[in-house]
Amino acid sequence: MINIKENEKLSILNHSCAHLLAQAVKHLYPEALFWVGPVIEEGFYYDIDLGGITLTEEDLPKIEKEMKKIAKDGKRIIREEISKEEALEKFKNDPYKIDLISRMDEKDTIISCYTQGDFTDLCRGPHVETVKLLKNFKLLKVSGAYWKGDAKNHMLQRIYGICFETPEDLEAHLKELEEAKERDHRKLGKELGIFMTSDLVGKGMPMYLPNGYIIWEELENYIKDKEKKLGYNHVLTPPLGNVELYKTSGHWDHYQENMFPKMEVEGEEFVLRPMNCPHHMMIYGNTIHSYRDLPIRIGEIARDCRFEASGALKGIERARTFCQNDAHLFVTHEQIESEFKCVVDLILEVYQELNIKNFRFELSLRDPEDKVKYYPDDEMWNNAEDTLRKVLDHIGIDYVEKKGEAAFYGPKLDVQVKPAVGNEYTLSTCQLDFCLPMRFNLNYIDKDGSKKTPVVIHRAILGSIDRFIAYYLEETKGVLPLWLSPIEINIIPVNNEYHLEYAEKIFAKLKELNIRVNLDSREEKLGYKMRESVMKKIPYALILGNKETESNTISFRKYGSEETITMPIDDFINKITEEIKNKGN
RNA sequence: GCCGACUUAGCGUAAUAGGUAGCGCAACUGACUUGUAAUCAGUAGGUUGGGGGUUCGAUUCCCUCAGUCGGCACCA
Numbered sequence: 001m002i003n004i005k006e007n008e009k010l011s012i013l014n015h016s017c018a019h020l021l022a023q024a025v026k027h028l029y030p031e032a033l034f035w036v037g038p039v040i041e042e043g044f045y046y047d048i049d050l051g052g053i054t055l056t057e058e059d060l061p062k063i064e065k066e067m068k069k070i071a072k073d074g075k076r077i078i079r080e081e082i083s084k085e086e087a088l089e090k091f092k093n094d095p096y097k098i099d100l101i102s103r104m105d106e107k108d109t110i111i112s113c114y115t116q117g118d119f120t121d122l123c124r125g126p127h128v129e130t131v132k133l134l135k136n137f138k139l140l141k142v143s144g145a146y147w148k149g150d151a152k153n154h155m156l157q158r159i160y161g162i163c164f165e166t167p168e169d170l171e172a173h174l175k176e177l178e179e180a181k182e183r184d185h186r187k188l189g190k191e192l193g194i195f196m197t198s199d200l201v202g203k204g205m206p207m208y209l210p211n212g213y214i215i216w217e218e219l220e221n222y223i224k225d226k227e228k229k230l231g232y233n234h235v236l237t238p239p240l241g242n243v244e245l246y247k248t249s250g251h252w253d254h255y256q257e258n259m260f261p262k263m264e265v266e267g268e269e270f271v272l273r274p275m276n277c278p279h280h281m282m283i284y285g286n287t288i289h290s291y292r293d294l295p296i297r298i299g300e301i302a303r304d305c306r307f308e309a310s311g312a313l314k315g316i317e318r319a320r321t322f323c324q325n326d327a328h329l330f331v332t333h334e335q336i337e338s339e340f341k342c343v344v345d346l347i348l349e350v351y352q353e354l355n356i357k358n359f360r361f362e363l364s365l366r367d368p369e370d371k372v373k374y375y376p377d378d379e380m381w382n383n384a385e386d387t388l389r390k391v392l393d394h395i396g397i398d399y400v401e402k403k404g405e406a407a408f409y410g411p412k413l414d415v416q417v418k419p420a421v422g423n424e425y426t427l428s429t430c431q432l433d434f435c436l437p438m439r440f441n442l443n444y445i446d447k448d449g450s451k452k453t454p455v456v457i458h459r460a461i462l463g464s465i466d467r468f469i470a471y472y473l474e475e476t477k478g479v480l481p482l483w484l485s486p487i488e489i490n491i492i493p494v495n496n497e498y499h500l501e502y503a504e505k506i507f508a509k510l511k512e513l514n515i516r517v518n519l520d521s522r523e524e525k526l527g528y529k530m531r532e533s534v535m536k537k538i539p540y541a542l543i544l545g546n547k548e549t550e551s552n553t554i555s556f557r558k559y560g561s562e563e564t565i566t567m568p569i570d571d572f573i574n575k576i577t578e579e580i581k582n583k584g585n
Numbered sequence: 586g587c588c589g590a591c592u593u594a595g596c597g598u599a600a601u602a603g604g605u606a607g608c609g610c611a612a613c614u615g616a617c618u619u620g621u622a623a624u625c626a627g628u629a630g631g632u633u634g635g636g637g638g639u640u641c642g643a644u645u646c647c648c649u650c651a652g653u654c655g656g657c658a659c660c661a
Contacts, residue, residue: 044658055591057655144588144654151658155588158656186654199634199652255661275661309586309659310652318660363624407661426660458661518600523618531622545620557621565620 001176003041011039016077016127017067017137017163018044018076025068025159025210034121035096035147035156043162047145049096056158062141062160067137074132076116081123087111087122097122109181122505136170137163140165140177140294142454153330180420185422185470186315188478191535192486194469195316203441204313204320206466209345211486214516215469218484219317220301223325223462231326232297236280239303243269248439249278254373254408258318260307262306262429277458280328281440284454289485295335299327316466317419325462330442330454336432340391343430343459348397349413350461353583356475362398362414363388384432385411409435420474427471431458436461479559481584482576489517489576490538492529496521502549506542506569540576 003420004010018037025032029050030302037046065231082090084101090113091097100122101111106304114123116131140163145158162172182188185359189195194212198207208216224234243262246252251274260272271387273279280298303323312318331339351359365385366374374381386413392399399413406412412431419423437443443451462468472480482488491507493499500521508515520529533541543555543564555566567575 019647050645054589058590140611142589143656145657146587151587151657155657157588160656197652197653203652249661251661258660277661304661306660311588311657313653409661421655423656433631433659495618497618523617525617525624527619528623529621534622541621547620555620562621 001042001180004043005041011541012126012128012161013133013165014039014044014104014161017161018046018129019077019114019116019119019121019123019127020067020070020131020137021046021063021139021159021161022048022121023070023116023328025050026119027066027431028063033094033096034099036119037289043140044310045145045160047147047158049156055142060142060159064137064139067139070117070136071131072583073117075119076130076566077116077127079115079127080113081141082112082113084111086158087113090120091122102384105157115442133280134163136165136167137161137580138170138174138384158265168451170275178247178345183420183474183477184315185317185420185473188473189315189470192473194473201236202280202320203310204318205310206316206319206321206426212469214486215472215480215484217464217466219462219468220325223350224299224301226350226461227299230297230346232299232343234299234301235280235283237283237300237302238273240270240272241278244270245278245282246271247393249281249409249436250439251264251275251278251396256306265289273302274304274306276300276302276304276324276326277328277436277456278440280326280495281436281442281456284330285442287570291332291444291446291452294444295329295331295339296304297327297329300324305397314422315470317425317470319411319423319466322466324464325460325468327459328461330444331439332444332446332452333455336387336455336457337391337394339457340388340430340432341395343457344391344395345398347428347430347461351415353585355473355481355583355585358417358475359417361399362368362416363392363393363399363401364407364412364425365403365415366406366411367404370404372420374406375409380434380529381411386414388398388432388563391397407431407433408457409433410422410458412462417471419471425467427463429458429460429463432456433458479537480539483580483583485516485539486538487518487536487538488580489515489520489542490529490533490536491517491542491544492526492533493519493521494526494543496523498546499544499549503544506544506554509569510573513577515576530557542572 002415004014022034022037023050031051033049035047036051039046087101088098091101104111104536111126112123112126113120114125116463128364140160140162142157144155144232147153147156164173187470192211193209194215195206195208197203199209201207243252255274259274262269283298284296301323303321305547306318306319309319311319366381393411410431410433414426415428416424418429437456438451442454444454446452452491489510491503503519507519509516530541537559539559541557543557548566550553552568553566554572555564556572559562
C-alpha cells in the first residue's frame with residue numbers, strides 16, 4: 001500500500017486537496033471553522049468544527065461534488081506572507097486559527113496564507129499551483145476526533161480523503177482497500193472457523209474453535225521449543241493476584257482504570273491479572289540466587305485480562321483476554337547487552353522462519369518532561385536508554401526513536417507491524433527494566449558476597465498469541481503454511497465404491513504419523529469436494545482413483561496450483577515431513 | 586469511553602412510502618455413482634439483536650439497552 005507521506009509530490013497534492021475539501025465544506029456549511037488538515041500515510045484529513053451539525057458518510061458525495069465544481073473552476077492557489085499581527089487580525093473571528101497563530105514560535109515572524117478563490121487558509125505550504133490539478137480524489141470516511149488529540153477536549157469532525165495524479169492510481173488504491181477487507185482476520189477467522197465471540201460470554205472475549213486451537217497449539221510449541229533451547233524455564237502462575245502485588249509493582253497506580261475491577265474475598269482484594277511481571281518477580285524472589293545462576297530466564301504462555309476501552313476491541317488483535325508469550329530475564333548489568341542481543345536475534349530468527357517481512361523497530365523512550373508516568377530517576381533512565389541504543393547500534397538494526405512511548409518502568413524496543421485494516425501495532429517487544437527488581441527487593445549474591453539488584457528484561461516474541469494469529473492470518477490471506485494448517489491434507493476418493501478402501505488405508509497411514517488429515521467420503525462429485533477443499537484453503541488435496549489404487553500411488557494438488565502430481569505414498573510423506581519441518585520455507 | 590453508521594435463518598443477502606418476510610449457500614431426505622472450483626429434485630429452518638413507546642396494525646417510525654463496524658482517545 002502506498003505511503004502518501006513519503007512521496008513529496010503526492011504529499012503536496014493531498015495537502016492541497018485538504019484545502020479543497022475545506023473550501024467545499026465552507027461553501028456548504030458557512031458556519032464551519034477549521035482546525036488542521038495534514039497529510040497522512042493514507043492521504044489527508046481535515047478537522048472541522050460544524051457547530052451542532054454532525055456529518056455522516058451520506059454527506060460525503062455532496063461534499064465531493066462541490067469539490068469537483070471548485071476544481072473545475074480552476075482558480076490559482078496564491079501564497080501570501082504576512083506578519084503575526086496581520087495574521088491575528090485577519091483570522092480574528094476564528095478561535096482555532098488564533099490558537100494556532102498564538103502558539104507559533106516567536107521566531108516565526110512571517111506567517112504564510114494560501115488563497116484559492118473565496119477561500120483562504122493559514123498554511124506553511126507548499127501547494128500545487130491551481131486547484132485544477134485536484135481531480136482524482138475520493139473522500140473515504142468521516143468520524144469524530146478530539147481537538148488537539150486530547151480526550152478532555154470537545155470533538156471535531158474529521159473527514160478523510162485521498163488524492164492521486166491519475167484516475168488509474170486512485171482506482172487501484174480503492175481496489176487495494178477492498179482487497180484488504182478480504183484478508184481482515186475477523187472475516188477470515190469466521191470463514192475458516194478460527195474463533196468466535198458470544199454476547200453472553202462478553203465482548204472482547206474470543207473463544208478459539210478447534211481449527212483456531214490447532215494454530216494456537218502449534219505456535220505455542222514452536223516458540224516454547226526455541227525458548228527451551230535458549231535456556232528458558234517455563235512456569236505456570238495464577239490468572240489473578242492480590243491488589244497489593246500490583247501496588248508493589250506500581251502497575252496499580254498507572255493502570256488500575258484498565259484492569260477489571262477488584263473483587264473482595266474474605267477481606268482480601270484481588271484483580272484479574274493484566275500482566276505477568278509481578279508473578280515472575282515473586283518466582284525469582286522465592287529462592288536465593290548467586291551471580292553464577294544468572295541469567296535466569298522465566299517464561300510463560302500466560303493469560304491476562306485487561307479492561308480495554310470498548311471502542312478499542314478488534315477481533316483477536318485487541319481483546320479483553322489474551323495470552324502473552326511472555327518471559328522475564330533476570331540478569332547482571334554486565335549481561336544486559338548479550339541477553340538483549342539474544343532476544344533481538346530470536347525475534348529476527350522467528351520472523352525469518354515465519355517469513356514475516358513488513359516490520360520495523362521502534363525504540364520507545366521516556367518523555368523526560370513527564371514526571372508522573374515515568375519513575376523519577378534520570379540517571380537510571382539515561383543509563384537504560386543509552387544501553388539500549390548501544391546494543392541496537394552494535395547489532396546493526398534500523399530503528400526510530402519514539403519519545404514518551406516507554407513503559408513506566410523502562411525503555412523498550414518494539415516491533416511494529418501493520419494490519420490489513422487499521423493502525424499499526426506492536427507484535428514483539430523487548431524491554432529493559434531497572435525499576436521492578438528494586439520495587440520487589442530482588443537480589444543476587446555477587447562474587448564479593450554483597451547483595452546486588454538484578455536487571456530485568458521483559459520480552460514477548462510472538463507478543464500475544466492471539467494477536468500473532470490475527471497478524472499471521474492477514475499476512476497469509478488465510479493460506480497458512482502446512483505446519484499451521486488446521487487440516488494439512490484432504491483425501492478425496494474419486495468413487496467411494498471402488499476407492500474408499502484404499503483412501504482409508506492412506507488416511508490411517510498419515511494419521512499414524514500425526515498428520516492432520518481429513519477423509520472426504522461424502523457421496524459427492526470430485527469437483528464439488530475439490531471446490532470445498534480449495535475454499536477451506538487446505539494445503540494438499542489427495543485424489544485417489546483407479547490410477548492410484550492400481551499403482552499404489554497418490555496424486556496430489558497443492559493449494560494455489562493447477563497441477564496434479566502422482567508419486568508413491570512414501571515419497572509424498574517424505575516431501576510433506578520436510579515441508580512441515582521447514583515451516584514452509 | 587467519545588463521534589457516527591449498522592444488526593433480517595448457521596453464513597451471505599433481498600424486501601416493505603407501516604399491512605407480520607424472499608433468495609443463494611450450508612443442513613436434512615431421495616435420486617444420480619461420479620477424475621480436479623458447485624448433479625438434480627424435495628424438506629425444514631425467521632418472535633427481522635433485546636426491551637419499551639406511537640399505531641387498528643411495527644421488521645419498517647421514536648426511545649432505550651446490547652453487540653458489531655469506521656474513526657478518535659487509550660494500549661503495562
